[in-house]
Amino acid sequence: MWAQGDVAGNALFKHAGDYETRHVIDNVVDDERRALDLSAMPHAIFTEPQIAGVGVTEDELEAEGREYVVGRAEYADSAMGRAKKLDDGFVKVRAAPDGEILGYHVIGYEASMLVHEAVVAMRVGATVDEVADTIHAVRAGCTDAITEKLVT
Numbered sequence: 001m002w003a004q005g006d007v008a009g010n011a012l013f014k015h016a017g018d019y020e021t022r023h024v025i026d027n028v029v030d031d032e033r034r035a036l037d038l039s040a041m042p043h044a045i046f047t048e049p050q051i052a053g054v055g056v057t058e059d060e061l062e063a064e065g066r067e068y069v070v071g072r073a074e075y076a077d078s079a080m081g082r083a084k085k086l087d088d089g090f091v092k093v094r095a096a097p098d099g100e101i102l103g104y105h106v107i108g109y110e111a112s113m114l115v116h117e118a119v120v121a122m123r124v125g126a127t128v129d130e131v132a133d134t135i136h137a138v139r140a141g142c143t144d145a146i147t148e149k150l151v152t
Contacts, residue, residue: 040122042115050111055103068094073107099127
């Protein structure tokens with residue numbers, strides 16, 4: 001028996017259900033026996049401003065007693081923010097001391113799009129330094145927060 005979407009009780013998002021459905025098809029129809037990996041599951045709220053995130057929050061890290069550092073960037077301080085005259089919005093990244101990205105949350109313009117760089121980085125295990133070292137056409141969102149001095 002296979003289940004996906006809300007009935008499966010995993011991440012209760014349409015995009016999670018779509019992902020689970022692809023796995024059911026791969027496993028049942030194509031006999032691939034691929035494991036489901038729900039790590040780095042993003043969420044987005046399409047309000048104005050948009051809100052998006054992936055990974056853990058500071059409250060969750062505190063509850064676990066886990067050591068972490070924080071990077072934060074304001075939209076207004078980024079090239080994109082200045083060009084689009086965005087006064088509101090920020091990005092916050094939480095990382096382990098070794099650079100593993102643990103959580104990323106953003107409130108502001110196109111937050112639902114900005115979250116995806118962090119999702120990919122988390123899925124492939126890219127560190128803060130590896131993301132910051134990548135050449136970006138526009139430094140905004142994830143990279144600005146990551147390249148800010150991370151503080152405890």
